[in-house]
Each structure stands twice: as C-alpha cells, then as structure tokens.
Amino acid sequence: MQSPISTDRLRFLLNRLRERLWVRPLAVCLISIAAVFTAKLADDSGLADFVPEVTLDSIETLLAIMASSMLMIATFSVSSMVSAYASTSNTATPRSFSLVVADDVSQNALSTFVGAFIFSVVALMAVKNAYFEKPGLFILFILTAMVFAIVIVTFVRWVDNIARLGRLGSTIDKVEKATARALQQRKKFPTLCAMPETSTELQGQPIFTSSVGYVQHIDMAAIQSWAEETHSQILIAALPGTLAAPDQALAYISSSDNLVNSAAQNKSSHDKSAIDCSSVIKAFQIGNNRLFEDDPRFGLVVLSEIAARALSPAVNDSGTAITVISSLLRLLTLWNGANVQPGQETESEEEQCKYERIAVPTLCMQDMFDDAFTAIARDGAGAIEVSVRLQKALNTLSAIGDTEMNEAALYHARLALKRAQRALDVEEDIAIVEKAASFSKHASKQ
Template sequence: MWDRLSFVVRHFRERLWVKPLIVCVLSIGAVFLANLVDMAELGRLLPKITQESIETLLKIMASSMLMMATFAVASMVAAYASASSAATPRSFPLMIADDVSQNALSVFVGAFIYSVVALVALMNGFYVGRGSQFILFSLTIVVFVIIIITFIRWVDNIARLGRLGHTITKVEQAAAKAIRKRHSAPRLGGVAAFSPPDGSRAVFGAIGYVQHVDTAALQKRAEASRLRIVVAALPGTFCAPNRPIAWVMREEPGNVSDEDAEATAAAFVIGDSRVFEQDPRFGLLVLSEIASRALSPAVNDPGTAICVTGTFVRLFVMWNERGEADDDSTVLFDRVAVPELSMADMFDDAFTGIARDGAGNVEVVVRLLKALDSLAVVGDAAMRDNALRHARLAVVRAENAMQIPDDLRVIREVARFAA
C-alpha cells in the first residue's frame, strides 16, 4: 500500500497544477485566519497600521504577481522545449518535476490569489480591528520576502534549466536514484525467479509499459490465497496481448481463481510511456539517446557523447559497488519471485547507440574503449564479460566506418585489453 501511495505521490509531483493549488488554498486560509486576532482581543497590544498602507501593498502585489506568473510559465515552457529538442523528449518529465520552478510558479500564483482575496476583504470592511490589520500587514510583508527570495533562486535556476548539461545531470540523478532503489531491494524484495510449472495461470495486462510493480500487494494476495507468483514483466517491459506480466500458481491442487488473477494484474501499473523510478535501464537508455542525438550530422557534438560516456562509468561503478554491499540483503516477499536485471541488457542500452553513431569519430571511440576498459577492471564477472563484448563490437564498427589507417591504429592500440 505504501509503495503504491509513494508512486502516486511522485506521479503527482510531475503535474504543474498541484503545488500552485496547494499554495492558493493556504493563501486564502491565511487571509481569513488573520481576522481571528480581533476575536482574541489582542489588537490593543499591537501597533496600529493604516488601511491605506496595507491597500497600497496589496495593489502592488496584485498588479505584478499575475505578470510574474505568466513570465514564469513562458520561461518554463521555453526551457522544456529546449530540453526536448537539444536532449531528448524522454527527459521532459524530469524538467516538469523541477522543484525550484514549481515552487516559483506556486509562490507567484499563490501571492496573486492572496493579494486579490485580501484586497477584496479589506475593501469590504472584513478587517476593522487593529489586530487583524496588523496581522494582515505582517502577512503581506512576509509574502513579499518570500517572493523576493523565490525570484532570486528561480532566476539562478531558470538560467540552467533546459540546458544540455543540466539535462544530462538530471537524467543521471534519476538513473542513480533508480539504481539505489533497486539495490535496496535487488528483486523488488522478492525471491529469485524460477520457471513456472505446468498448470500455472498466465496473467495479462493492458498494452503499454510496466511503470510500477507493487510486490507488497502481490505478497498480500499470495498469502491470503496460498499462491506463488512469478513476475514476468519488470518495470520498463512493454506488455502485449501475447506477453504475460505474471504467472500465478496455487500451493494446493486446483485452479487459480479469476479474482486472484485480477488482483495480481491490479498490482502492475501500466502506462503509455516508461518512467524512471523502478526502471534503471530507462535512465541509461535516455542518456544513450542524448549521446546519439549529439552525434547526428545535424548536431555534430562529440563532446556531449564523451560526457555521457563518463556518466555511464559512474552509474555502472555505482551499480557494482552497491551490488557488492547488498549481497546479503533479506527477502521481504517470500511468495513473489522476481527476475534480476540483465547486465547484458543494461550494457546494450547504454553503449550500443554511442558505438554505432560514433563509429566514425576517433575521439568518441577512444573514450568509449577507455570507459569499457575501466568497467572491465572494476566490475564483477558479468560486467567484465559485457565490457569486453562491447569493446570488440566498437572496434568492428570503427573498422567499418573509418578509412584512415592512423585512426584505426590508435583504436586497436586502446582496445588491446579486449583482445
């Protein structure tokens, strides 16, 4: 339950309207709560504030905040468009979820709503006591201070939002977070996967990508009905009518009920696109797309591909180190079997695009081979085997794409570790 709730909360973070709505409700509540001071008869202890001074401040705020909110939206849209065109459209959700931009938009819209509601209440005699007028004045000053601080932080952030380097950093952070989450529960908390025996019931889902698997819900259903469940579709898998998402089997003789099959399918969140949270491979794939776009003839930016290659080294070293630290991790859901991520698939997601599109660029190939050499040394057996495999493929692609003997000599020299 908590796993599904956290997924829903993070999903709502990507909606631009959520934070502004919350701030608007809080601002309206603050306007009306200010009048409670008069009821407590505390006004005689507070200094007197003229209504004209409060009215002037609120009018300034009301006339400027709507313009600031409009400017913020326009700047954010321009940054999102830049991220989608310069990097990849798959990075768009990370730009939307940027906290600084969302907070700035929320503050500007909330301040506008606050000023309008407070101004209407003030002009209609809602604040007649000394206490309520002082509290309203103090709230207005506090709102002004928040606006100034938010604007300064937002200007510093919007200057980087949507830039290619910033986008790469955002994607790397999302991929690293998914890797840490996966290694805290290597098989999503389940046991090692096994081949389902004959008689197991195949469970199918909607057509789309698996975004989230609620293994806690699967465990609860399995305990209640004495079942064993094998997850067949990890987050990031594309589900089709001929591809089951899970296999369900009973511990006792008999068939799996339709109710159990429906409950199993309900534990899988399936959507139109992949998400980063439970899918470390998606982060690698998005970074590879950024590098491939940079290597296209229209862009011709090998430096970005080299930067992404270094990012891959950091992510795979993180995967290897945390894997070593979590070998003795406990199983949380003993009735749910989940397959582990394939190292071969992860390497294919990361390095195939760069090796293919950068095969004719000696600088990119050399840096790619050096990165694979590093991973072959620091990684486990599976990582070493895949690093050597991709190094050999990179050399073959370079030999087919390059014609200058000196470039090929340099590449073969760097690739001696894979011989």
C-alpha cells in the first residue's frame, strides 16, 4: 500500500515553503499572539504576592512605541529586500533569484519585525481592556522587554546583511554554496539510492507526461512502492533538470509478468494501457523552472550565466568571470571527490541501492563541463586574462580528475584555445594562451 506522501517528497515540499516570504512572518505572528495570551496564565498561578507591580502606563508606552516603529521598520525592510532582488536580476542572473529570496537572515528579520508589530498591537489592545491582572502585567512586561532585545539584535545583524544582499559577489557565493550542497548530495547518492543503469539500450514501455516543464524532483519512494506492487522494473530517463515534454519519455517500465512487451515501446494509447502508470508520472514533480536542490548541473549553468553577462560588451567585467571560473574549479574539484570524507563514502555504499527496482543513470561529466565552461570560453575568448585563467583551471581539473574528467577538461581546453586564436588579434596574446594550453597538446601526443 503506497503511503500518502513519502519523506523525500515532504522534504521537497517543505523546502519550497522555505522560499515563500510569507511563511515565516505568518508563523512568527501566530507565536506572537500566543505569547500575549500566555501571559494571562500567570494571573491564576498565585504569583501576585511575589512579583513586583508594573504600572499600566509603562507597559502602554513601550507597546505604543513598538507598534508605531515596527510597522515602519518592516516596511523599510521589505523595500530594501525588493531592491536587493532587483539588483540580483540585473547584475547577476534572474535564475539566482530564488536563492536570494530564501536568505535566512532577511527572512528572519522581516519575520521578527512583523511579529513584534503584531505582538505590540495585540498586547496593547489587551492592556487597554484590562485583560491582565498584576502577575499577567509583569509577565507581559518581561515579554515586551525580550521582544525589544530580539528586535535590536535582529536589526543590527540584518543591517550588516542587507548591505551585501543582492550584490554580485554575495550572489555568486550563494549560488556556489547551493551548487556545492547539490553536488555533495549527488556525489553521495549518484543514482538517487537506486540501481545504476547498466543497459546501453532503453527497453520497456515509455511513459510520458502531458505537461511541459522541467523535472524538479523525483519521488523515488513512491516509484519503488508502485514497482513492488506491479512487479515491475523502472528505468529513469529524465533526471531533475531535464526538460519534460509530451514526446520525451520520463521513464521506461518493464514487467516480469509480460504485461509489457517490446511492442509497447511506441506511444500508442492501447500499448500504454497495459499498465496504469499514472502513479509513476505523478512521482515526477514538473515545474516551469529548474531548482538548485536536486539538480547539480543547474548551479553550474547559473554560474556560467553570471560570467557570460559579466563578459558582455555592455558590462565588460572580466574580473567577475575569473571569480566564477574559480568557483567552478572548486565545485568540480569537490565533485571529483577531493573533499568527501571516508565516513560519507561508507554510508553511501550502504544506502545506494535502497530502491532495487529502479535504475538511474549517473551524471555525465562531459555535460557538466559543457554547462560550466562553454559560455565562458565563447564570450571570454577575446579577453586574454579570462582565456588564460580558464586554461589554468582546465589544466588543474585534467591533472586531478579521473579519466572521464581528464577527457572533458582536455576537450574544453582545446576548444577554448581555438576560440581564443580566432578572437585575439595580437600574436603575443595568442602565444600566451597557447602556452597556458600546452598541457592539452602534450596530452594529445601521448
């Protein structure tokens, strides 16, 4: 019996809620209202003889100040965040917008300011209507002082953060960190805890979706449960980040009960009705945009876009492109396994084949290099400093990588050299780039 929602699916949905600006402010508002009415519990606790008396005027003054100032500060914080979001789209790339929106410091600051405003308004109404007695007023005074302290600390921390939010360097750091998390997760589970794909030929009944969009998440637990019920084997054809369309297969299903045969590989309706595959199709979360979480290649694409925009004639910022190349070098070095701890590898080996009825292909190293370096090599071919830095990065990856990474690095080094030779006009500049790319020539002779 298939569970209503798997743990993996729940994690995906919770992460999507985290990107919504209204979630945390709403939660803090509810907590603020609950805190006000919690103070009423002190009236029935027998603390009247032990707590000092707090005047109504002092509490009303504090709450009035908080109510009038917090709304203004919350409005200011929203306007500052909107300006930062606009700056991100203009200076970096719109694809990095979701990371800036999900910034914890900004969301916590907005939630704190809005929550303090709601707290002060509700508490002020309760005090005006003589809702509290002596113990309740004392507890409310303590809560108000605590809220003031939290607001001050949050504001100071937020001011330091908002000065960097939306800046190009900060955006590159956020994209690199998000990509590193996705790469580490995929490095740990290269086949999404399923069996590795071993067949070079796609076999079975293809399943399709009527939606057009990107695969954002695959509920592997749901697919495994369905496969066990139907005694089927499933080959995933569309990993997260793949463009899904009515003519692109999401997966291929084969059954040991001969419900699916070789003739079912076409898309005719009577063939697809051999097995009800709607549950498998629903396990593929398809949306309009790619997401960083389950799609390591998307982060490489976004970093490449930032570098390409920096290299455009309107911007002409080769320094940003060099910074991006350094980020890509760190990420691909991480993917190569230089920063994977031995304990993590052991745990990965134990859990990699949890879904034994599903086969998943691994990421192609050539595709990752295409995502990372093609745009930079094309748009930075005319900038000698970018071309040289790119060749040095590819030389490092060629030296530290395995056979697959070495071949991809050599291919892109030669391709980048050809572009630089066509784009550069000065012979001395071409000679410098050729010297930096000499490692690719030596490799081809061996």
